[in-house]
Amino acid sequence: MATAKGKGEAAATPKKAARKVRILVGKPGLDGHxxxxxxxxxxxxxxxxxxxxxxxxxxxxMIVSAAAQEDVDGIGLSILSGAHNYxxxxxxxxLREKKMxxxxxxxxxxxxxxxxxxxxxxxxxxxxTPGTPIQEIVDYVNERIQPRx
Amino acid sequence: xYDRKKLAGIxxxxxxxxxxxxxxxxxxxxxxxxxxxxxxDEEIDILYTPDPLSNFDWEEDLGYPGQYPYTRGxxxxxxxxxxxxxxxxxxxxxxxxxxxxxxFLFSQGQTGLxxxxxxxxxxxxxxxxxRARGEVGMCGVAVDSLKDMEILFDGIPLDKVTTSMTINGPxxxxxxxxxxxxxxxxxxxxxxxxxxxxxxxxxxxxxHSWIFPPEPSMRIITDILAYCADNVPxxxxxxxxGYHIREAxxxxxxELAFTIADGIAYVQAGIDAGIPVDKFAPRLSYFFNAxxxxxxxxxxxxxxxxxxxxxxRERFHxxxxxxxxxxxxxxxxxxxxxxxxxxxxxxxxxxxxLSGVLGGTQSLHTNSMDETMALPTExxxxxxxxxxxxxxxxxxxxxxxxxxxxxxxxEQLTNGMEEKAMEYIRKIDEMGGMVAAIKQGYPQREVADAxxxxxxxxxxxxxxxxxxxxxxxxxxxxxxLLKIDDRVEKRQVTRTKEVRRGRDAKxxxxxxxxxxxxxxxxxVNLMPLLVxxxxxxxxxxxxxxxxxxxMGVYTDPAMF
Numbered sequence: 001m002a003t004a005k006g007k008g009e010a011a012a013t014p015k016k017a018a019r020k021v022r023i024l025v026g027k028p029g030l031d032g033h034x035x036x037x038x039x040x041x042x043x044x045x046x047x048x049x050x051x052x053x054x055x056x057x058x059x060x061x062m063i064v065s066a067a068a069q070e071d072v073d074g075i076g077l078s079i080l081s082g083a084h085n086y087x088x089x090x091x092x093x094x095l096r097e098k099k100m101x102x103x104x105x106x107x108x109x110x111x112x113x114x115x116x117x118x119x120x121x122x123x124x125x126x127x128x129t130p131g132t133p134i135q136e137i138v139d140y141v142n143e144r145i146q147p148r149x
Numbered sequence: 150x151y152d153r154k155k156l157a158g159i160x161x162x163x164x165x166x167x168x169x170x171x172x173x174x175x176x177x178x179x180x181x182x183x184x185x186x187x188x189x190d191e192e193i194d195i196l197y198t199p200d201p202l203s204n205f206d207w208e209e210d211l212g213y214p215g216q217y218p219y220t221r222g223x224x225x226x227x228x229x230x231x232x233x234x235x236x237x238x239x240x241x242x243x244x245x246x247x248x249x250x251x252x253f254l255f256s257q258g259q260t261g262l263x264x265x266x267x268x269x270x271x272x273x274x275x276x277x278x279x280r281a282r283g284e285v286g287m288c289g290v291a292v293d294s295l296k297d298m299e300i301l302f303d304g305i306p307l308d309k310v311t312t313s314m315t316i317n318g319p320x321x322x323x324x325x326x327x328x329x330x331x332x333x334x335x336x337x338x339x340x341x342x343x344x345x346x347x348x349x350x351x352x353x354x355x356x357h358s359w360i361f362p363p364e365p366s367m368r369i370i371t372d373i374l375a376y377c378a379d380n381v382p383x384x385x386x387x388x389x390x391g392y393h394i395r396e397a398x399x400x401x402x403x404e405l406a407f408t409i410a411d412g413i414a415y416v417q418a419g420i421d422a423g424i425p426v427d428k429f430a431p432r433l434s435y436f437f438n439a440x441x442x443x444x445x446x447x448x449x450x451x452x453x454x455x456x457x458x459x460x461x462r463e464r465f466h467x468x469x470x471x472x473x474x475x476x477x478x479x480x481x482x483x484x485x486x487x488x489x490x491x492x493x494x495x496x497x498x499x500x501x502x503l504s505g506v507l508g509g510t511q512s513l514h515t516n517s518m519d520e521t522m523a524l525p526t527e528x529x530x531x532x533x534x535x536x537x538x539x540x541x542x543x544x545x546x547x548x549x550x551x552x553x554x555x556x557x558x559x560e561q562l563t564n565g566m567e568e569k570a571m572e573y574i575r576k577i578d579e580m581g582g583m584v585a586a587i588k589q590g591y592p593q594r595e596v597a598d599a600x601x602x603x604x605x606x607x608x609x610x611x612x613x614x615x616x617x618x619x620x621x622x623x624x625x626x627x628x629x630l631l632k633i634d635d636r637v638e639k640r641q642v643t644r645t646k647e648v649r650r651g652r653d654a655k656x657x658x659x660x661x662x663x664x665x666x667x668x669x670x671x672x673v674n675l676m677p678l679l680v681x682x683x684x685x686x687x688x689x690x691x692x693x694x695x696x697x698x699x700m701g702v703y704t705d706p707a708m709f
Contacts, residue, residue, distance in 0.1 A: 025709075029268065029283065029284055030268035030269060030271070030272045030274070030280065030281075030284055030358075031268055031288065032352075032356050032357025032358050033357075034357065034397075034705075035396070035397050035398050035484070035600050037709075038597050038600070038601075038708075038709040039600060039601055039604050041709040042597075042601055042709050043601075045709075051709075053707050053709050054707065055704070055705035055706070055707025056357050056705040056707075057272070057357075057704075057705065059279070059280065081268050081284055081287055081288050082284070082287030082288050082523070082524075082633065083268075083282075083283035083284045083287055085283065086282055086283025086284075087283055090282075090283075110521065110522065110523070112522055112523055112630055113522075114630075129488055130487070130488040130521050130522075131487055131488055131489055131617045133607075133608045133618075134604060134605075134608055135608060
């Protein structure tokens with residue numbers, strides 16, 4: 001697991017001055033496509049977010065345990081294997097079991113449009129589709145995710 | 150090749166044209182862009198003239214097709230003798246589903262097989278492993294044991310068809326199962342032809358379907374090299390792959406450089422294992438990406454052939470001409486396709502495929518228009534295959550060899566590609582070779598930096614992608630997508646449990662014990678032990694678990 005503190009102190013908005021937002025970027029499942037996850041991790045770090053990247057091939061249990069250990073405010077998952085309909089709900093379930101239901105779960109990857117409403121109904125906060133500009137994701141994190149109490 | 154006096158004159162007159170005519174014209178109508186560059190962000194000149202080619206030697210740098218250094222092609226006849234192999238990468242759901250897709254593709258004129266395995270197989274887990282939950286049959290076909298392989302190749306004569314299998318971490322185990330299927334069909338090993346990707350180094354760099362750490366992985370690879378040289382002489386033992394490096398975001402030069410550097414590492418490993426170079430090198434093949442920048446890609450393939458020929462002859466002193474020849478498969482760039490306006494992808498794929506053909510590829514996969522969203526439907530894959538057939542039969546480009554040879558632009562791009570790639574290779578040599586470079590995270594970092602740079606260019610609108618950051622539509626055309634049946638997982642888990650119950654348990658245990666002991670003994674070749682295990686219906690997960698115990702596992706260093 002790699003942690004990187006944000007370089008851009010000035011980029012953090014005053015409302016978050018108490019503590020920086022901490023985001024876990026995770027690659028659950030067996031797929032090895034990490035181009036997107038790494039770009040997002042780097043862009044969030046450059047925008048002043050504290051980023052923890054899990055690396056590849058994580059089980060849902062590993063992701064949730066890392067999220068608890070690192071006390072993160074949000075989890076961004078990148079899934080390009082088609083296993084999103086299992087992995088997202090499983091991670092949500094584990095978060096609830098650990099009383100971490102207030103951690104914001106978002107994600108992206110190869111996820112057909114038809115599956116998105118189902119994932120959102122189950123509690124995924126936002127699903128980004130291919131071609132999303134990085135800034136849109138950075139803005140989303142800045143606006144939507146606050147440090148947890 | 151050129152008269153130097155004349156070239157000097159051309160250089161002078163070119164400068165005059167640039168300073169006067171061009172400058173005047175540019176003052177009146179400024180260029181559309183600040184900077185013109187390839188998709189890899191290499192700057193491109195407004196005009197290419199022969200004067201920089203003063204040292205260019207037609208016979209030495211290009212030569213004739215089928216002759217050293219093979220810049221123009223590896224065969225004397227190229228596509229006049231036989232077209233490239235049309236080989237669509239296919240696999241989804243169960244072995245039955247994929248067998249039906251294979252047969253459909255043959256019925257549409259495909260000429261070779263290429264198998265896509267699901268992620269659990271790629272990572273060496275059985276479908277009933279907790280690690281496989283939700284992934285079974287999703288991104289490829291589920292294969293756990295010989296039973297699945299028998300169904301996958303049912304009705305496909307393995308002495309007549311060549312099969313390519315994208316498998317790396319567990320390449321040896323899946324290859325063993327393939328050989329066991331051939332044996333059951335009555336096909337002797339020396340008649341079996343095909344390819345396993347078996348390129349573990351690029352897994353660490355880009356594709357990330359690994360199991361073991363680099364050193365034991367290299368031992369398995371040299372075992373395969375030695376085993377095939379003696380037993381399966383028609384088998385292509387490693388498909389040294391730039392494709393995934395490029396998909397992970399590298400530039401064209403990085404793709405070329407890291408792939409050839411991987412090739413150098415394998416050849417060195419084979420020699421170090423005591424196999425004479427000419428015994429295994431003719432069976433190494435390559436696999437490149439066909440990205441959007443048409444001429445850059447063509448230059449890449451031409452440079453690759455010339456570099457490999459020179460490296461094999463001069464660095465490794467190979468004597469057999471077949472060791473010098475870089476034969477390669479091409480796949481169009483999945484990462485260049487867009488989810489927006491997906492039908493445009495058909496056009497992208499046609500251009501990419503054309504560059505592969507003009508670059509002299511030996512086989513080709515064309516992506517389907519729906520691949521940014523799902524695995525391809527039958528309809529989408531048919532259009533992709535037809536794209537190749539139209540290039541082959543209608544466009545006329547297959548009539549002559551290397552039609553762009555001699556173009557001032559393409560030759561200078563080819564030379565530049567070779568020079569820049571050789572710089573990378575020298576740097577990797579200085580680090581102690583590719584295994585050492587990977588351990589330092591060098592190629593991984595270079596690729597991640599290039600990917601980030603490109604994304605920034607796209608987001609800033611400096612690289613324009615139709616339908617994405619230019620010419621957007623209000624609503625994207627919807628196309629039908631392939632859905633994987635949820636029941637595949639349950640059925641597959643049941644089948645694998647049945648296989649374990651139905652086999653000779655004593656024999657299976659003995660095979661695993663032999664494998665374990667073999668893996669602890671340096672001079673034992675693991676291939677015969679794996680073939681025995683495959684015959685005895687030992688599952689992939691069992692074979693890999695046994696070797697995980699003795700060889701260890703590799704985990705992602707998680708750099709970003």
